[in-house]
Amino acid sequence: MHRRTRGTAPDTPATTNFLVLRTIDALDYWRWAPELDILSNDHYLMSDDPEAEIDIAPNGDLMRSLAGGPWFLMEHSTGAAWYLATHPDQDTLAALLDRIRQEAGVTPEQDAPAGMEVVRRRGAEADYLFLIDHTGKGAEAPAEGVELLTGAPVTGTVTVPPGGVAVIREPR
Incomplete structure (x- = not known):
């Protein structure tokens, strides 16, 4: 992929989302990583796997090794995700965060005055x-x-x- 895009878009970084999981070993990430400018990973915790959390730390270490430093976590988990592509005013942001907290079943640690x-x-x-x-x-x-x-x-x-x-x- 990297060699192909270099000819048509030399200033565009090449990337793809790896899917590094302990259950997937069919890809040679070590051979693939040098071909990319930005390394990223998708990491999904499989809810039916009682050892799903075991993947997070070693896979993060593997990604850091492959990248030689920082890398991006592009997608994570099987739950809801919110993407906000604007800077809302304080009231709108507060209402949205309240909705997200309620949907997630999160309650405040302690009641406190606004602000x-x-x-x-x-x-x-x-x-x-x-x-x-x-x-x-x-x-x-x-x-x-x-x-x-x-x-x-x-x-x-x-x-x-x-x-x-x-x-x-x-x-x-």
Whole structure:
């Protein structure tokens, strides 16, 4: 493919989507890879295969080896995919993301005021709740534990200052 396109479109990169899976061994990717300018892979987790996740890491390593560095994951999994070819306004984006979350059955980690980013990281001995106010107005959010930036105990709610951050260590 690479040699053929070089004559008609010398400035156009040549690529194709490999399908590197542990169940497919009929292609010689090592011979094929040098003929391409951009290496990409399609990786589908087969839902009926109890060991499907085993493919991801070694196949990523193989693609990195074949490419000699970065490569593209062009298609992945058997679930829904959304492609948005525009920059929507905030309300439209929020409505779309809400729809996608609902369709995927994803619920928020914690209720929070609009404009408050909430992230929880789980540790062996405690959880850590990160709250970031993106509105510049400040807000309160439910929390229990110790606010690590101030050392203050938190019982019931924490006040995040305007444009500020709160980090709460939550006991397990």
